[in-house]
Amino acid sequence: MSQPRRAEILRAIVEDYVHSREPVGSKALVERHQLGVSSATVRNDMAALEEDGLIVAPHTSSGRIPTDKGYRTFVDQIASVRPLSSPQKRAIQSFLDGADDLDDAMERTVRLLAQLTHQVAVIQYPAASGTTLRHVELVDVGGTSLLVVFIPTSGRVLQRIVEVSRALPEHELMELRARVLASVVGRPLQDVPAATANLVQQLPAELAEAGTVVAEALATLAASSEDHRLVMAGTANLARFSGDFALSISPVLEALEEQVVMLRLLSEMQQDARGVAVRIGSDSTDDPLAETSVVATGYGPESVSKLGVVGPTRMDYPSTMAAVRAWRAICPTRWGSSGARRGTVPHPR
Amino acid sequence: MSQPRRAEILRAIVEDYVHSREPVGSKALVERHQLGVSSATVRNDMAALEEDGLIVAPHTSSGRIPTDKGYRTFVDQIASVRPLSSPQKRAIQSFLDGADDLDDAMERTVRLLAQLTHQVAVIQYPAASGTTLRHVELVDVGGTSLLVVFIPTSGRVLQRIVEVSRALPEHELMELRARVLASVVGRPLQDVPAATANLVQQLPAELAEAGTVVAEALATLAASSEDHRLVMAGTANLARFSGDFALSISPVLEALEEQVVMLRLLSEMQQDARGVAVRIGSDSTDDPLAETSVVATGYGPESVSKLGVVGPTRMDYPSTMAAVRAWRAICPTRWGSSGARRGTVPHPR
DNA sequence: TTTTGGCACTCAATGATTGACAGTGCTAAT
DNA sequence: ATTAGCACTGTCAATCATTGAGTGCCAAAA
Numbered sequence: 001m002s003q004p005r006r007a008e009i010l011r012a013i014v015e016d017y018v019h020s021r022e023p024v025g026s027k028a029l030v031e032r033h034q035l036g037v038s039s040a041t042v043r044n045d046m047a048a049l050e051e052d053g054l055i056v057a058p059h060t061s062s063g064r065i066p067t068d069k070g071y072r073t074f075v076d077q078i079a080s081v082r083p084l085s086s087p088q089k090r091a092i093q094s095f096l097d098g099a100d101d102l103d104d105a106m107e108r109t110v111r112l113l114a115q116l117t118h119q120v121a122v123i124q125y126p127a128a129s130g131t132t133l134r135h136v137e138l139v140d141v142g143g144t145s146l147l148v149v150f151i152p153t154s155g156r157v158l159q160r161i162v163e164v165s166r167a168l169p170e171h172e173l174m175e176l177r178a179r180v181l182a183s184v185v186g187r188p189l190q191d192v193p194a195a196t197a198n199l200v201q202q203l204p205a206e207l208a209e210a211g212t213v214v215a216e217a218l219a220t221l222a223a224s225s226e227d228h229r230l231v232m233a234g235t236a237n238l239a240r241f242s243g244d245f246a247l248s249i250s251p252v253l254e255a256l257e258e259q260v261v262m263l264r265l266l267s268e269m270q271q272d273a274r275g276v277a278v279r280i281g282s283d284s285t286d287d288p289l290a291e292t293s294v295v296a297t298g299y300g301p302e303s304v305s306k307l308g309v310v311g312p313t314r315m316d317y318p319s320t321m322a323a324v325r326a327w328r329a330i331c332p333t334r335w336g337s338s339g340a341r342r343g344t345v346p347h348p349r
Numbered sequence: 350m351s352q353p354r355r356a357e358i359l360r361a362i363v364e365d366y367v368h369s370r371e372p373v374g375s376k377a378l379v380e381r382h383q384l385g386v387s388s389a390t391v392r393n394d395m396a397a398l399e400e401d402g403l404i405v406a407p408h409t410s411s412g413r414i415p416t417d418k419g420y421r422t423f424v425d426q427i428a429s430v431r432p433l434s435s436p437q438k439r440a441i442q443s444f445l446d447g448a449d450d451l452d453d454a455m456e457r458t459v460r461l462l463a464q465l466t467h468q469v470a471v472i473q474y475p476a477a478s479g480t481t482l483r484h485v486e487l488v489d490v491g492g493t494s495l496l497v498v499f500i501p502t503s504g505r506v507l508q509r510i511v512e513v514s515r516a517l518p519e520h521e522l523m524e525l526r527a528r529v530l531a532s533v534v535g536r537p538l539q540d541v542p543a544a545t546a547n548l549v550q551q552l553p554a555e556l557a558e559a560g561t562v563v564a565e566a567l568a569t570l571a572a573s574s575e576d577h578r579l580v581m582a583g584t585a586n587l588a589r590f591s592g593d594f595a596l597s598i599s600p601v602l603e604a605l606e607e608q609v610v611m612l613r614l615l616s617e618m619q620q621d622a623r624g625v626a627v628r629i630g631s632d633s634t635d636d637p638l639a640e641t642s643v644v645a646t647g648y649g650p651e652s653v654s655k656l657g658v659v660g661p662t663r664m665d666y667p668s669t670m671a672a673v674r675a676w677r678a679i680c681p682t683r684w685g686s687s688g689a690r691r692g693t694v695p696h697p698r
Numbered sequence: 699t700t701t702t703g704g705c706a707c708t709c710a711a712t713g714a715t716t717g718a719c720a721g722t723g724c725t726a727a728t
Numbered sequence: 729a730t731t732a733g734c735a736c737t738g739t740c741a742a743t744c745a746t747t748g749a750g751t752g753c754c755a756a757a758a
Contacts, residue, residue: 025722041729151496701756715744723735728729
């Protein structure tokens, strides 16, 4: 019983099942693919594959469907991921070029990926790791309120209003601003709390209180800019599947909205040599994503930020992987940590 | 044939149908409600209600279900909306107090509303109308790139990177900043383009180019801060309904993601004396939201910003309306145009 | 004029029965 | 190791009778 043929049969089963959504039997298999053997031989091999836990028969006398383990080995078999065609790439690029801020770019990315894969697409905001603080602005917004604007290189501007007990005159505010700028600008985000704590030590008495409040705000902002958020699109695509298969979409939608679950899952995924990570189903039955697969990849510096698609375990892995993989190159370099570089490529409009 | 009794019967039919999800017959009605008449009388009245187009029978011999028009008159009959209990209100308030920026507040609001109504909740970012420009900041981010930070009173900070042909020395940048601030701060957003255009006229030669670019950016930002975006939550609740009724959730999800559709719909809804607007179904069959109802209300200054819930036409209108209505009072006053007011209520932590 | 009881009728839902069919496992022959 | 053949098994769709909730209508009662 030759091993290569078994692999070939597994491949054929997965492909047919993904396409037809119906259990595939030995006869149909030999008709649709030119394996040079008879259906009886295929049956023997199928029995062996079932023995190995790669496929199962829903009931005694019906075709087989792949198990999660079956999909897994199928995916691992795929040697090379066929890249997207280059007109396709160009179309994507030009659509993405239309974006005019980070939010917009994220939105467009995720929508396009969803449309391309006919699946739910998710993308994480560019990670803060490796990000530095580009600028801080203190703005008097009347009375004893100060607006602290926090501008990291990642492009995700945050702001927060704080209260001081005494209104600061203009020159004191400028003084505080200058000192804050000097001590934190250019620092990696994780150093911000330490730097501001240090700053507070050296402040003159009249700035002490305001400085403390501002330092506190900056520390909080630095922490909260680390909390990566998800943007998603294409949830409607989930509904398209729920009809024929028993993929109950409600828990999936909940998990997606919850974000925390997805974020942890994305961060745990290890991408392989082909540049994509694939998670197929789940062993635990109570997992809301038990019947789904996730195809993801990293982007940005060190590939720490993630993007990917979520779909039923029965999905078209090769094309989904190709689509996701294509994004590694074209993704948000422009709005990420290299936002300032934008001018290096003159951009006529 | 008394009119009040007919109304009573319609009410009973709607309530039972919403509760049981099954067509309701004359016999069941007289059993569950104490209308002082026999089932035969109820049958006569039902025939009349059907004549008026308020209810229909799915097939010849089965109970009746309300039509959109039926729901409409049912909703119009509800005189007073029972307010939420005050512990409930307090719980909401305290949960919302935990938010620490506008995004977070929106997120929490919409999640809570979704949970409360068991429906999809949507909320629009505070509208810009009536909003003024609180501050503008110009930041040199290296080379010929300038970061323009745009801070309206609505709390939704925007930023954008622009290119100038020549790097500006520090003092020129400060000069430009001062001039920009003087000419636009405190202006209503819609005046910003005019104000900046005016400013550009009066700039000295060395600031002319940078000034033009910045003015352009400010105009764009002012425009894009008008584009209200939607936040939503509870999409999983949609799936709960799709099972029993033929509400295909896919087009609904699409419409929700599209945002544009929802935004127009929300802005067109007119709220009545009770403070809520209710849209029930739709006449056109190709409308993706044909089988859904929207209960919405305005919040913020002049109630121009909207929030609401989307659900199947067969929903529990009284309680949904109560929940939505409750939000008028407790909604984002804190992060909206009155963000600066935060300190007026001391806020120990 | 309105309400009620009664009766015939309708139609969806249920369940049992049946035949066709697609597919398997096994065995014996190649 | 492969193949042909055959008995066996469970699903699916169609058919049919039965049930029961519900209606419409009519004539009698209030």
